[in-house]
Amino acid sequence: MTTWYDKAASLQADGRAFIGGERVWAKSGQQFENLSPIDGRTLGMVARCDGADVDIAVAAARAAFEDRRWAGKSPAQRKRVLIKFADLMQKHGQELALLETLDMGKPIKYSQTVDVGGASNCIRWYGEAIDKIYDEIAPTPADSLALITREPVGVVAAIVPWNYPMLMAAWKIAPALAAGNSVVLKPSEKSPLTALRLAELALEAGVPSGVFNVLPGYGAEAGAALALHMDVDCIGFTGSTRVGKQIMQMAGQSNLKRAWTELGGKSANIVCADCPDLDAAVESAIGSIFFNQGESCNAPSRLFVEASIKDRFVEKALALVPNYAPADPLDESTVMGAIVDATQLKTVMGYIEAGKSGGARLLAGGKQARTETGGYYVEPTLFDQVDSNMTIAREEIFGPVLSVLSFTDVQEAVRQANATQYGLHAAVWTADLSKAIQTSRALRAGTVHVNQYDGDDITVPFGGYKQSGNGRDKSLHAFDKYTELKTTWIQIG
Numbered sequence: 001m002t003t004w005y006d007k008a009a010s011l012q013a014d015g016r017a018f019i020g021g022e023r024v025w026a027k028s029g030q031q032f033e034n035l036s037p038i039d040g041r042t043l044g045m046v047a048r049c050d051g052a053d054v055d056i057a058v059a060a061a062r063a064a065f066e067d068r069r070w071a072g073k074s075p076a077q078r079k080r081v082l083i084k085f086a087d088l089m090q091k092h093g094q095e096l097a098l099l100e101t102l103d104m105g106k107p108i109k110y111s112q113t114v115d116v117g118g119a120s121n122c123i124r125w126y127g128e129a130i131d132k133i134y135d136e137i138a139p140t141p142a143d144s145l146a147l148i149t150r151e152p153v154g155v156v157a158a159i160v161p162w163n164y165p166m167l168m169a170a171w172k173i174a175p176a177l178a179a180g181n182s183v184v185l186k187p188s189e190k191s192p193l194t195a196l197r198l199a200e201l202a203l204e205a206g207v208p209s210g211v212f213n214v215l216p217g218y219g220a221e222a223g224a225a226l227a228l229h230m231d232v233d234c235i236g237f238t239g240s241t242r243v244g245k246q247i248m249q250m251a252g253q254s255n256l257k258r259a260w261t262e263l264g265g266k267s268a269n270i271v272c273a274d275c276p277d278l279d280a281a282v283e284s285a286i287g288s289i290f291f292n293q294g295e296s297c298n299a300p301s302r303l304f305v306e307a308s309i310k311d312r313f314v315e316k317a318l319a320l321v322p323n324y325a326p327a328d329p330l331d332e333s334t335v336m337g338a339i340v341d342a343t344q345l346k347t348v349m350g351y352i353e354a355g356k357s358g359g360a361r362l363l364a365g366g367k368q369a370r371t372e373t374g375g376y377y378v379e380p381t382l383f384d385q386v387d388s389n390m391t392i393a394r395e396e397i398f399g400p401v402l403s404v405l406s407f408t409d410v411q412e413a414v415r416q417a418n419a420t421q422y423g424l425h426a427a428v429w430t431a432d433l434s435k436a437i438q439t440s441r442a443l444r445a446g447t448v449h450v451n452q453y454d455g456d457d458i459t460v461p462f463g464g465y466k467q468s469g470n471g472r473d474k475s476l477h478a479f480d481k482y483t484e485l486k487t488t489w490i491q492i493g
Contacts, residue, residue, distance in 0.1 A: 004108055004330040007098055015046030017053060017216060018199035020060040021209025027052040037105035037338040038329050040374035046192055049217035051225035057213040058231050061155045061182035064210030071152050071180035075131035078178060082127030085205035089120035099193040100166055105338030106292055107329050119170035125458045126174035129476060143493025150483040152180035154233035157226040161239045162188035162340050163295040169195050172236045175478040184213045186223050190340050192216035227251060234258040234482060241467045260471035260481045262463055264396040265424030268417030269300035269453060272410055273308045275429040276451060282316040284453045290324040290336055290380045294400035298425040300453055302393055304413045307406045314384060314404060321364045326377040338375045339399060345376040348399030352381055355392040361385040388416045414442045423465030427453045
């Protein structure tokens with residue numbers, strides 16, 4: 001029986017860009033080394049694309065859009081191609097999962113289910129949806145006919161992060177392609193491999209050459225060139241708030257292209273004393289923050305527990321923490337893997353030190369783990385006696401670090417929960433229906449969970465308030481980002 005270790009040993013990763021239906025190296029000839037966070041091994045060399053490559057890819061995308069080789073197909077035709085694309089992703093699911101795990105460090109069990117499963121489902125869902133979107137006829141006078149129709153924006157640039165490389169790519173490219181756009185995707189330089197393989201599978205499925213292009217490279221080079229490009233009509237970005245602001249500035253400096261951003265988070269998880277199932281709340285709080293090594297923008301990193309139950313809650317939480325000890329991501333029993341790279345490891349450890357020096361009480365973890373492997377691992381970490389002014393309660397850590405705060409009045413908990421630049425996710429646990437509704441209305445977040453966390457589906461929008469971004473990924477609302485509304489007024493009298 002071939003193991004994941006055998007497959008990893010025989011892997012031949014192709015780091016060339018994908019432009020106009022072909023694999024190519026960067027025009028400059030420059031490359032960068034792609035290291036696995038699991039053990040520091042070199043996975044291969046990757047094309048370091050820059051502005052010259054962006055020009056070529058955008059030109060290919062523009063030509064494909066203008067000759068309507070994809071946009072001119074009927075919704076039913078695009079649907080068939082996208083469904084075949086999703087089928088090919090499932091067929092090559094083990095290969096994609098292995099690339100994702102080696103590249104980013106997440107457990108292979110989740111790469112298969114969450115990442116491959118979620119990404120292929122996303123492609124399929126938007127393929128299924130596109131021939132069920134209806135246009136409108138306005139209620140005009142009898143001598144006129146006004147049509148309100150959706151048209152593709154044109155050339156869409158998508159810049160996606162390293163924490164869910166395949167899934168975040170799917171959230172962008174699926175509605176953009178379904179609507180008839182051409183796409184230039186820039187994956188993170190930390191995790192480019194699955195995006196490049198997806199482009200090959202899309203071509204095999206029948207997406208015409210030039211319609212879907214992938215440019216690996218650094219954000220300051222390839223990413224900035226896309227954001228500033230005068231022939232890109234729309235840009236979708238998922239990443240940090242800092243870079244999101246730069247993207248929006250560049251969009252305005254260039255051709256005023258649409259800029260849609262899904263940015264950082266510092267999500268609050270509020271557990272009231274009348275929580276209907278304390279054990280479920282504990283399991284959810286611990287599992288959600290340590291899932292994906294805490295490298296999730298919606299991770300509930302601020303845990304507000306009502307004072308009367310806090311000690312009991314923390315005791316139960318500490319009993320679960322050892323279950324998330326980091327282990328080999330290629331072992332199917334592993335539930336927490338490696339931090340994506342040495343830079344992010346240093347960032348996480350810096351925040352842990354800030355928590356300790358800032359007066360928080362370290363109850364669990366706090367150390368680097370598995371140092372003998374050459375990889376980047378952090379123990380699941382829990383801080384108690386945190387207040388909202390501490391650095392670890394204000395800034396996004398993007399690692400397996402949980403801060404516990406207490407409250408005596410739920411309105412005060414809501415005030416503290418909202419006292420942040422972010423507004424991505426939040427949760428409240430209570431058996432009181434009125435309290436649940438009032439609290440969820442008061443929380444300034446794009447998604448509010450009640451008596452659970454991480455409830456999710458492709459049918460519901462994902463995005464945030466405030467500096468967590470604008471626009472929404474997923475659901476039919478995503479089409480709003482990648483289509484133009486046209487009014488056609490016809491005089492018939």
